[in-house]
Amino acid sequence: MVDQYVIAAALAGVAWGALAGLFVHRWWYRKRAAAQRQTTVDAQSTALAQAEERHAAEVRQHEQQARELHALVDTLRDDLAQQSVSAEEAREALNALHLQKDEWLQQATRLSTEAGRLRHLSATFERWHEQMISLMSQNHDMHAKNNELSSIVRHVLIVSLNASIEAARAGAAGRGFSIVASEVRSLAARSQELSKSYHDSLNRNDLITTATFQDIQAGGKMIAASLASVEALAGQIQSRLEQATT
Amino acid sequence: MISQQAKDSIERIFLYSARTRLPVDSSDACDITALDAQQANTALASHIVVLTISSIAFRFLLVLHFNDDQATRDYYLRESEERSLAEALMEVGNLCCGAINQQLVEFFPDLGMSTPYQLSGACVPYLTELKPGYLAAFRVSIGANVQLGATLCICASSPVDFVAYVNEAEESTGELELF
DSSP: OHHHHHHHHHHHHHHHHHHHHHHHHHHHHHHHHHHHHHHHHHHHHHHHHHHHHHHHHHHHHHHHHHHHHHHHHHHHHHHHHHHHHHHHHHHHHHHHHHHHHHHHHHHHHHHHHHHHHHTTHHHHHHHHHHHHHHHHHHHHHHHHHHHHHHHHHHHHHHHHHHHHHHHHHHGGGGHHHHHHHHHHHHHHHHHHHHHHHHHHHHHHHHHHHHHHHHHHHHHHHHHHHHHHHHHHHHHHHHHHHHHHHO | OBOHHHHHHHHHHHHHHHHHHSSSSTTSOEEEEEOOGGGTTSOSSSEEEEEEEEESSEEEEEEEEEOOOHHHHHHHTSSOOSSOHHHHHHHHHHHHHHHHHHHHTTTOSSEEEOOOEEEEGGGGGGGGGGOOSEEEEEEEEETTTEEEEEEEEEEESSOBOOOOOOOHHHHHHTOOOOO
């Protein structure tokens, strides 16, 4: 009976021990699980903190980038404004150039037209030529008349000389006639001098008239040639400006 | 107002032009001798042909003297008897003056030349009335019998100075284009 009790007590002790062991085991197991959970929680907390830190760093970085982008946008906006102003100025300058080019084209056209018109100055030179021919013809006519006058004067001189001879033959009766004949010879001699002087004046007139007219004529050709060069140049400028416009 | 080297240049140009243009045939002899200054404004023959080259700075008169004699007629009217001797000499003078003009235009781009005109030799003394800065006369003998004269007269309104040398090769061939 005692044995039974002992056995029972032993069994009971074993049972209690087992129970105690079980409880201890469960307690230890829970403790270890709690410790593992705590460890996990700690690890997750650390990871979370690190993630938050990274996130914060990324946020800061993004904010920095955003600030930089804003600054860049501001700079680009300023640049755009400046470029717009420059483009406007360039457009105005281009318009001014177009206007100026149109004005130049008009002036080149006008210059070309004027130069072409002035070429008709040759008609004026032709008119001068005709007048000079008329003047020289008149001089030639005066030469002929003067030669005729000179011939008459020479004849009068001979007649007066003959009259003087006849008066001398007449003796005292011809004295008065001799005085008249002498006076006529004197007048004829003066006329001859005058005729010679007139002849010299006509020759002088011929040379100066011819030299002056030829200077005008040659000068006219010089001007006409120069105007032709100006006209050709103006035409070239006009052509280039028209090509540039189209 | 006209420099000595310009006067020398004008003389060289005239000698070249006269030798190449005054003879009817390029093989005909052409002897040109300068006359002294006293004869520069005297008539060298009974008739003259006058031509003018004008520029901005000066005018140049070429006076060609000729006599209407048989020798001159025979020489210049060999082929065309229709025209007068004066017309023939005006044509020759025009060629000679054209050659001078062609040489001068190298130095003076603005030049013009007149048509020739015939006057009496008695007009020559009045060249001094134009107040020339250069006046020179030459006797021109062409062939055996033809005697011509030439007077160069330059009236300058501004200083004239240039140096011209005639291309001897062109002078020898006489193939210079005139116009």
